[in-house]
Amino acid sequence: AQSVTQPDIHITVSEGASLELRCNYSYGATPYLFWYVQSPGQGLQLLLKYFSGDTLVQGIKGFEAEFKRSQSSFNLRKPSVHWSDAAEYFCAVGAVYNKLIFGAGTRLAVHP
Amino acid sequence: DGGITQSPKYLFRKEGQNVTLSCEQNLNHDAMYWYRQDPGQGLRLIYYSQIVNDFQKGDIAEGYSVSREKKESFPLTVTSAQKNPTAFYLCASRRDSGRQETQYFGPGTRLLVL
Numbered sequence: 001a002q003s004v005t006q007p008d009i010h011i012t013v014s015e016g017a018s019l020e021l022r023c024n025y026s027y028g029a030t031p032y033l034f035w036y037v038q039s040p041g042q043g044l045q046l047l048l049k050y051f052s053g054d055t056l057v058q059g060i061k062g063f064e065a066e067f068k069r070s071q072s073s074f075n076l077r078k079p080s081v082h083w084s085d086a087a088e089y090f091c092a093v094g095a096v097y098n099k100l101i102f103g104a105g106t107r108l109a110v111h112p
Numbered sequence: 113d114g115g116i117t118q119s120p121k122y123l124f125r126k127e128g129q130n131v132t133l134s135c136e137q138n139l140n141h142d143a144m145y146w147y148r149q150d151p152g153q154g155l156r157l158i159y160y161s162q163i164v165n166d167f168q169k170g171d172i173a174e175g176y177s178v179s180r181e182k183k184e185s186f187p188l189t190v191t192s193a194q195k196n197p198t199a200f201y202l203c204a205s206r207r208d209s210g211r212q213e214t215q216y217f218g219p220g221t222r223l224l225v226l
Contacts, residue, residue, distance in 0.1 A: 009152070032212050043202055043217035051212045090154060099170070100215055102154035
């Protein structure tokens with residue numbers, strides 16, 4: 001079955017610390033992978049996406065993600081977190097019939 | 113300024129009432145989507161439309177209906193058959209039906225039951 005798992009429901013980091021949000025997917029064909037960010041009460045904004053080629057992709061706001069086929073993972077990273085990064089982060093895989101399958105999300109809190 | 117607009121921002125539904133959520137896009141996108149978001153469950157697909165006058169059920173279509181009479185508009189009706197409608201509803205669009213195409217999201221409508 002096609003699915004996306006984000007193992008961490010909540011993560012808290014200190015401002016300036018590094019961040020890694022985990023995402024594992026289950027999909028039979030070549031996965032098209034996305035990370036979105038959502039501020040409270042708002043829509044989703046695309047951070048980055050992976051379709052093919054270089055397995056390390058750069059996104060907006062200083063985020064990057066690495067696709068590891070052997071681990072079925074697409075983890076999101078940022079070397080130094082800012083207070084404005086506090087939000088909910090969603091990993092998604094593009095599936096057949098043009099659907100996006102989302103993980104349950106990881107809520108990030110940033111301590112000053 | 114191109115984008116996706118959803119209205120209203122907040123919507124209140126009385127028992128037994130049908131309500132309609134608006135979604136409009138001026139991006140000239142072919143495909144449009146409706147998702148429901150509940151805390152801790154991510155987003156779940158309600159309906160989607162790849163072209164005008166055509167739409168398909170998603171994973172949780174029961175109690176909902178849609179229409180796609182114009183390319184730029186994809187309204188969602190929450191019917192009285194939807195017994196637990198309280199949620200955050202997100203509309204999205206994408207340029208075409210390719211799997212690699214990015215979906216862009218509107219700001220959402222929060223539906224509450226009185």
